[in-house]
Amino acid sequence: MSTTEHAPPIVLEYHPGLPLSRGKTIMWLFLSTEIMFFAALIGVYIVIRFGAFTWPKPHDVHLSEPIGAFNTFVLICSSVTIVLAFEMAKANQSALAKIWLGLTLLLGGVFLGVKGYEYQAKFAHGIYPSASPRSQLYERADLKYAAAVRMRLTDIRADLEKLPERTEEQEKRLTTCNVLLNQFVRPLEKKAVMADTAAERQAALDSLAYGVFHTEPHHGGDEPSVEKTKLAAEEDRLKALIVSSSAEREAIGKQLATTEDAEAKGKLQAEYDTLGRAVDSEIPKMIELLPQLKNGLMSDDNENAHWLKLPLMIPSGNMWASTYFLLTGFHAIHVIVGLIAFALMLPMTFTAKNAGILENIGLYWHFVDLVWIFLFPLLYLF
């Protein structure tokens, strides 16, 4: 009894349920939903990708590994700077905390800038998730693909022909369109349609697709390509054609000089002119284009042919574009949200008392970095 009399009055003390602040609790709850969100996205990508018959190599879709590695490095640096900002705030060094926070903002900006540049490279090649009836990417070299290439060329030609006057460049482009149509696309399309066997048809369509754009062999090595041999043979054929056509034209010229009949003369003149056009412009121009066809007209090596914007044959390219833009797009949205938060926090004065806010945004930012740690190898190196 006496002990209770002398006992001090009970002092109620508040003990939080968890050994962490409310802000941090909420952030961790949010992050656990985020883990499931990105696990779903990445998991779906993995399952779709490894279930597909084939998947584009990074170079086929203009992904650059060094650029991806650079962006990984940038995000790692930003993870360090945000954690240092937190440490500085804990040490009551507001000015230093702000510098590290500002640096994090800057690094996040660099990451987004590089990402934007990469997206631009995809868009420039017609690689994007498309809402139109058909995207610019075709799964295989079939007659539909050949028709799409032909129609793209005739569309460009029609647009150029409509112009009241053409600049020198436009005139050149018109010639290129005509040469590609008459010497490359139509002959191969015709060959495919008239083919007796499926193998012959496929060979013609493969040649067409190869000349426009070709993906890399999947297992490296410089196996002598059938298409390169075919293109070399085509060069020989065209050169021989110039010789034979020139001879024919000469013969017609001689005939023209001796013919008296006006009607016959008109016919011969027309024939003489057609052969002249072929020998003087179309065939030499086609020979000029052959090295570009060897690389693929739309390949990175042929910057000067990119205005053609021809449809590309990239097997699984559409699915690749959908998953790539979904994954990196959601990641980029998270980066943007983080940058907005950094920008809003920059005017604050940081002390040990409010360092928690830097810790929480830091947790979020590290998670964004974490997602990229998995996206980089999955998208750029697999």
Add this chain to the structure above:
Amino acid sequence: MTDQHSTAHGNTAHADHEHHGGLGLYIYVFFALCVLTGASFFTYSAAWPFKGENQQWVGWTFMMAVSCTKAMLVIMFFMHVKYEKSWKYVLTVPTAMMAVFLVLMLIPDVGMRTEHYDEVRKRNAAIDPHADRDDADHDHAGERPGH
């Protein structure tokens, strides 16, 4: 309100932090992350030895192991999870399990979708243009209308 009790509690947390955080550790972790990024980038370089047709999985396994190591470094040290109390398991273990289950549940319908493709669908599916076409040509010869 929140701030008051968080700082009251935070002070003890700070005492904890003093001996485990620190610039030195962050630099070590940063260095390790850079080396590991270089390691996964190595699979892209010419010096990577496993470039054969059936050896891709070596690179894939290697890269995933590297990524998991990097992820663990970030989680443990930058996110301070190493020093958190056991509540961390309540949040991370179930979500991690859900993440794995989700992928496993997708495998039969999505991952193995091509095994249920009928002939028409297979014929129109994307195929590797570098793959040996002999089989495909044999299968499809004479199947298309007009030939």
